[in-house]
Amino acid sequence: MRREAAMILRRVAALLLAILLTTPALAQSFLGTGPAERLTLPPAGEPLRPPAPKPPPAETEAARRGVPMTAAAAVAAARRFPAGTRGYRLAGEEDSLQFPVYLTEAQARGQTKLRVSYLSAISVAPEASELSGSVNGTKVGWTRIQAPGAVKVVEFPLPEGLLKAGYNAVSLAASQRHRVDCSTEATYELWTQIDPSRSGLVVGQAGDLDLKTLAALEPDESGALPIGVLLAERPSPERLERMIGAVQAVALVGRLARPAVTFGPALSGRAGLNLLVGTAAEIRGTEGLEELGPVTGPRVALLGPRGSRAPVLVVTGTSAAEVRQAIATLAASGDGSGTPAGSRLAELTRGYPVRGGESLTLDQLGVASREFNGRLLRVGFDLRFPADFVPADYGKVMLHLAGGYAAGLEPSARIVVDINGRNAASVPLPYSRGEVFTDSAIPLPLSLWRPGLNRVEISAQLPTAADRTCDTLAPGARRARFLFLDRTRLDVPALARAVRSPDLAAVKAGAVPFATPGDPASGPRPRLILPTPDRDSASAAATLAARLAIAAGRVIDFALGSDEREAGGARLVVAPIRALTPATLEAVGLDPAQVRAIWEGRAETVATPGPFGAEGVVTLDRLRRNLPMRCALPAFTTPLRNAAPAAPVPAAPATPVAAAAAAAPAPADSDADLVARWDESARGFGTVPAVLANAWEGLSRRAADLRDLAARAAGGPAPEAVPLNPRASLIVAQGGGQASGQGSGQAGGGGAGQGVGQAAIQAASRDAGRGEDGIVLVTAPNPSMLRASVSCLVDPVVWTNLTGQAAFLDASDGSLTTVQPARVGLIETQGRGLTNLRLVAAAWLSLNPGAYVAMTLVMALCLGLATTSLVRQLGRRNT
Numbered sequence: 001m002r003r004e005a006a007m008i009l010r011r012v013a014a015l016l017l018a019i020l021l022t023t024p025a026l027a028q029s030f031l032g033t034g035p036a037e038r039l040t041l042p043p044a045g046e047p048l049r050p051p052a053p054k055p056p057p058a059e060t061e062a063a064r065r066g067v068p069m070t071a072a073a074a075v076a077a078a079r080r081f082p083a084g085t086r087g088y089r090l091a092g093e094e095d096s097l098q099f100p101v102y103l104t105e106a107q108a109r110g111q112t113k114l115r116v117s118y119l120s121a122i123s124v125a126p127e128a129s130e131l132s133g134s135v136n137g138t139k140v141g142w143t144r145i146q147a148p149g150a151v152k153v154v155e156f157p158l159p160e161g162l163l164k165a166g167y168n169a170v171s172l173a174a175s176q177r178h179r180v181d182c183s184t185e186a187t188y189e190l191w192t193q194i195d196p197s198r199s200g201l202v203v204g205q206a207g208d209l210d211l212k213t214l215a216a217l218e219p220d221e222s223g224a225l226p227i228g229v230l231l232a233e234r235p236s237p238e239r240l241e242r243m244i245g246a247v248q249a250v251a252l253v254g255r256l257a258r259p260a261v262t263f264g265p266a267l268s269g270r271a272g273l274n275l276l277v278g279t280a281a282e283i284r285g286t287e288g289l290e291e292l293g294p295v296t297g298p299r300v301a302l303l304g305p306r307g308s309r310a311p312v313l314v315v316t317g318t319s320a321a322e323v324r325q326a327i328a329t330l331a332a333s334g335d336g337s338g339t340p341a342g343s344r345l346a347e348l349t350r351g352y353p354v355r356g357g358e359s360l361t362l363d364q365l366g367v368a369s370r371e372f373n374g375r376l377l378r379v380g381f382d383l384r385f386p387a388d389f390v391p392a393d394y395g396k397v398m399l400h401l402a403g404g405y406a407a408g409l410e411p412s413a414r415i416v417v418d419i420n421g422r423n424a425a426s427v428p429l430p431y432s433r434g435e436v437f438t439d440s441a442i443p444l445p446l447s448l449w450r451p452g453l454n455r456v457e458i459s460a461q462l463p464t465a466a467d468r469t470c471d472t473l474a475p476g477a478r479r480a481r482f483l484f485l486d487r488t489r490l491d492v493p494a495l496a497r498a499v500r501s502p503d504l505a506a507v508k509a510g511a512v513p514f515a516t517p518g519d520p521a522s523g524p525r526p527r528l529i530l531p532t533p534d535r536d537s538a539s540a541a542a543t544l545a546a547r548l549a550i551a552a553g554r555v556i557d558f559a560l561g562s563d564e565r566e567a568g569g570a571r572l573v574v575a576p577i578r579a580l581t582p583a584t585l586e587a588v589g590l591d592p593a594q595v596r597a598i599w600e601g602r603a604e605t606v607a608t609p610g611p612f613g614a615e616g617v618v619t620l621d622r623l624r625r626n627l628p629m630r631c632a633l634p635a636f637t638t639p640l641r642n643a644a645p646a647a648p649v650p651a652a653p654a655t656p657v658a659a660a661a662a663a664a665p666a667p668a669d670s671d672a673d674l675v676a677r678w679d680e681s682a683r684g685f686g687t688v689p690a691v692l693a694n695a696w697e698g699l700s701r702r703a704a705d706l707r708d709l710a711a712r713a714a715g716g717p718a719p720e721a722v723p724l725n726p727r728a729s730l731i732v733a734q735g736g737g738q739a740s741g742q743g744s745g746q747a748g749g750g751g752a753g754q755g756v757g758q759a760a761i762q763a764a765s766r767d768a769g770r771g772e773d774g775i776v777l778v779t780a781p782n783p784s785m786l787r788a789s790v791s792c793l794v795d796p797v798v799w800t801n802l803t804g805q806a807a808f809l810d811a812s813d814g815s816l817t818t819v820q821p822a823r824v825g826l827i828e829t830q831g832r833g834l835t836n837l838r839l840v841a842a843a844w845l846s847l848n849p850g851a852y853v854a855m856t857l858v859m860a861l862c863l864g865l866a867t868t869s870l871v872r873q874l875g876r877r878n879t
Contacts (some may be wrong), residue, residue: 040372059277064122077270078115078200079107079168083223083258085382085796086452088194089626090131093187093374097194099170100346102215102338107203107559108163114140114156115141116172116196119623122148123189128177128501131192135162136169145176151195151620155202163201166338167215169345170201177374182470187376193623199223205270209302209311212335214253215368217269217311221618221630224258224791226272227251228310229542230286231263231535237560239278240538242323244528244558246277246315247542248549255346256550257796260630261542263535270307277315279323287314330739331555351453353383355497363486371480375467377460379484382453387510387551388450388499388829394842395493396443401458401486404436405429407658409481410463411643415644418457419448429460436483446493447846451500452509452551453800459485462516496828496839501774502588502734504818508802511552513570513774524569531579536846540790544778545793548572555711564775571755571775574790588589588733588777589821598726602781631792633729634784694735698837722819728808 027663035118081088081099090097114133126146132155141156176190178280198221206216219225227250229243231619250273251259265276275480276283282293288303295316303312315330336343348366365381399417413429424444431436490493499513506512514526530541549556566574574582577599582592618629722733780786789811792798798814805821826844828835845852 024137067353075592076202076448077205078198079103080196080200080219080271081194081223082219082225082256083196083796084545085257085455085800087628088196088199090172090811091193092378092620093176093376094174095373095378096171096173098172098345099202100167100342100349101170101211102346103165103201103203104206104208104213104216105165105196106208107206108168108218110166110204111160112158112163113151113202115199115202116143116156116170117151117153118147118192119151119194119195119620120145120147120176120192121189123178123181123186124192125177125179129190130175132173132693133177134169134171134173134277135343136164138162142433145174145192151198151623153198158201163203164342166335167474168339169341169343179368182375182467183465184375184461187374191626193488193626194616194682195623196223196629197618205305207304207375209304211253211302211330211333213574214250214273214302214334215255217254217273219258220260220271222258223796224260224630225254225256225549226267227259227542228265228267228272228274228547228554229261229263230274230312232268232278232286233465235278237533237562239282240533241528241558241560242315242320242327243275244545244560245324245327245555246275246330247546248555249273249327250313251546252331252553252555253334255334255349256546258350258630258794259543259546260791260794261546262539263542266312269310269311272310274310274312275315275325276312278564279320280316280318280671283316286339297535298322298329300330323775324598327555336465340538341833348382352384353384354495355386356492359489359491360549361487361489364388364689367488367489367752369486370484372460372462372482372484372514374481375462375480377462377482377484378457379459380455380457382455383449383490384453385451386495386497387451387506387511389449389495390496390498390826390843391447391449392496392498392843393447393846394496394839395446397446397449398491399425399442399458400489401440401489402438402487402489404483404579405460405462406479406481407434408430409466410465412461414464415442416459416461417442418459418827419442419444420450422448422457426447429462433466438487438667446495450504450509455800458484459855462587472855477719494835494839496843497830497836497871498828498840498843501823501825501827502805502821503803504734504776504805504807505734506633506778507548507551507734508799509547509551514548514556514572514776515552516557525557525559526570526572527553527561527566529561529564529571529573529575531564531573531575532783533562534783536577538789540778540783540787541572543790543794544572544574547799550765572665572778573775574778574786576786577779578782579777582779584775584777584791587775588735590724590731590733590777591722594724595731595836598724598728599781602785603731609717609865616678617820623815626816628792628795630795630798630810631798632788633812634750634788720805725808725817726811727810728794728817729785729811730778730780730809731806732793732802732809733806734775735777796805 018587031352050172051503071180071843079101084097084099086097088097114135116131118131120129124145126144129145130153131143131145131303132142134769135158137326138159140158140162141154143154146152172194174192176192177191181189206213206218209216219227229247235243247261249258250256276289278544283289288306291300292314293299298316298317301314302315305311313712315323315326317326336346338346345366352360352365354360362379367379367381402413405413409429409432411428411430411432413808415425415427415429416423417425425442427440427442460482464481466720469601501513505529530537545556545558558572564571564575565581573580577595585592585595615822622632711859724731776789778786780789789809792811792814793802793809795814798809798816801816803820804818806819808817808819809815826840827837828840
């Protein structure tokens with residue numbers, strides 16, 4: 001019997017082993033990576049709520065007989081969430097996302113639901129993790145997080161009357177715990193990715209749209225609002241100017257963070273808006289215009305959906321001047337009403353505006369008090385600094401923390417403050433008995449901030465001895481470890497106000513130098529240069545113009561042109577690389593030979609039309625990697641071939657060195673270099689010899705700059721070009737023109753960590769700090785790649801990282817690399833006030849420590865000479 005039982009056990013074991021070997025394994029790790037899978041219709045999940053009513057008998061009978069149901073019947077369309085600077089990922093142990101959603105009166109009535117489609121990391125423990133949804137401050141439901149292998153959809157019914165006409169605040173919050181690891185490092189493996197293509201408010205289509213409710217237009221599956229400019233024939237440059245102006249007005253009225261403009265036939269479906277711009281004679285014959293009636297003056301009208309066609313916004317008049325007047329009327333319309341929470345969130349989405357010299361509590365910034373029982377607490381908020389803010393070490397933002405921490409924390413417990421992803425401060429939590437503090441001051445240097453949007457994250461690392469055993473069922477596992485109070489405040493000092501040129505941060509923050517004053521006599525109109533005005537290039541230019549209008553807060557009056565060689569006025573050049581002259585590339589610091597060598601093969605490819613175009617495809621792999629949905633390059637008919645190496649340029653001997661540095665990895669340090677670096681680190685930089693050495697290096701660098709300037713004036717070689725990223729599909733670069741204004745001064749030095757070699761402080765009249773001959777270049781290998789890359793560039797997550805003299809975008813994944821300028825000009829924007837002049841001078845000296853040390857030495861020498869001269873006249877001489 002024992003022998004037969006053993007034989008049976010062996011056969012069962014062999015059968016189980018065969019089953020395991022034939023079952024395919026899922027390729028997923030704790031980081032959530034895996035093969036690229038096409039996203040299909042997910043199964044509906046059940047949140048923790050009362051059971052749904054039983055289906056009607058007809059549906060039950062159809063299901064029993066195996067009759068298939070269509071996807072449209074299973075999942076109704078939802079009003080998707082708009083794109084924001086945070087993206088769609090909930091990361092860490094505690095995180096939340098907030099979306100301002102505008103609804104019309106008709107959409108807010110009736111039965112409504114909140115739908116959440118999500119994918120989670122395999123490391124998230126479902127028994128201890130939950131995802132909850134709130135609308136206008138009211139929690140509407142929650143569910144366990146358990147979707148590691150496929151997207152899961154949950155729906156929360158909303159109480160009647162909770163949604164209001166106007167802006168509504170929708171919040172998604174996740175509380176996540178690790179399956180097997182209780183260390184602080186393991187918290188970075190926790191994430192829940194929201195699928196923007198299927199998440200949103202399940203409401204009816206907006207059938208009562210008008211000019212004031214254009215913000216209710218529905219975004220597409222990526223969170224962007226498609227704007228289709230109707231075009232049946234090639235427009236004249238003057239009409240194209242008006243079309244781009246109308247696109248900017250729509251972006252302002254709809255408070256878009258991510259426009260997506262196309263020229264061509266009408267858009268279909270629920271998402272987006274069709275835009276028809278032109279005089280009555282130019283738009284005559286368009287289908288559906290009979291509803292307008294006779295056009296006798298400036299006219300802005302919205303035509304509702306017809307069949308599958310999206311709504312059409314008509315901007316017209318009897319003349320070009322009346323069309324411009326209609327555009328101004330459109331830009332002034334719009335509605336910011338809604339619930340108190342929704343209206344406030346709509347304002348905070350762009351960041352809380354900061355002007356300098358104010359004190360802000362975190363309650364004003366939308367941060368609430370909370371208790372936390374995990375290992376890593378992260379609290380974040382956004383501040384929007386002026387576009388002419390000068391980041392430098394001439395002051396500090398003081399963070400005054402209020403809260404407390406429990407007893408029993410490890411000695412490594414600390415509070416870390418990050419600004420724009422860079423560490424700004426680290427403060428230990430030293431007392432093992434715990435502490436309650438009401439005003440723990442933490443200085444944050446101004447050099448880490450930048451013009452425009454700034455993301456501040458306060459992290460509390462709270463490890464305990466119990467984390468080593470990782471007993472999630474222990475009585476103290478849920479004990480609160482940290483208390484964070486919204487009484488925490490920020491004290492912002494007075495800010496130096498001057499525009500850095502070149503600096504793309506000022507361009508993305510306030511559309512500098514294109515946002516000129518409204519008075520036409522104040523200067524020439526900014527020009528939008530389209531050397532090849534094809535549909536793809538025009539779409540990219542209109543998308544950029546709309547994004548710049550959002551940054552400026554008003555319509556920018558661009559004058560359209562086709563010749564980038566014309567001087568005078570700020571210029572935005574949008575074109576594929578083959579349409580540009582070498583002089584244009586050199587004006588922004590690029591070497592034409594390098595660009596041609598890198599993009600030679602890609603310039604010959606042609607995009608293949610498809611159902612998704614440049615919008616990308618929603619896949620499980622892209623959701624796991626947290627890639628922006630519109631950051632995807634289109635398919636090409638010609639395979640990309642490797643470019644030939646760049647040939648040396650005799651006129652610029654530094655160019656091949658820069659090209660080799662950009663293409664090849666950096667060589668390893670030799671032993672001598674390592675010893676020298678460690679020896680220099682051991683000596684430190686606080687001693688007098690080190691200060692003198694830095695001063696000497698700064699003066700040497702200035703002398704080299706003057707030598708380069710003299711060599712160029714004598715017809716010598718040009719300075720070293722900006723190093724290129726060979727993977728880039730888009731280049732954005734700015735060239736600093738001569739600043740308008742009176743009086744100038746120059747000095748040089750080494751800007752440690754800032755890449756500043758020379759600066760000029762120029763006092764100007766109130767001319768918005770605009771460069772007289774400034775140029776911003778946006779180029780790609782070909783028109784289709786230009787349109788796709790610009791669509792990725794204006795994504796809020798990518799756009800906020802635009803800084804420096806040049807930026808290189810890889811639109812396949814949204815990665816952006818920047819290059820800081822070697823020389824920066826400071827153009828004063830606030831007049832010749834003594835306070836601002838002092839701050840600008842302090843900022844310049846902090847960026848040029850070599851000049852500061854040299855000035856100090858000169859002053860000390862003068863003081864010594866004066867003292868010697870005075871002492872020699874006193875007392876009695878010894879004979």
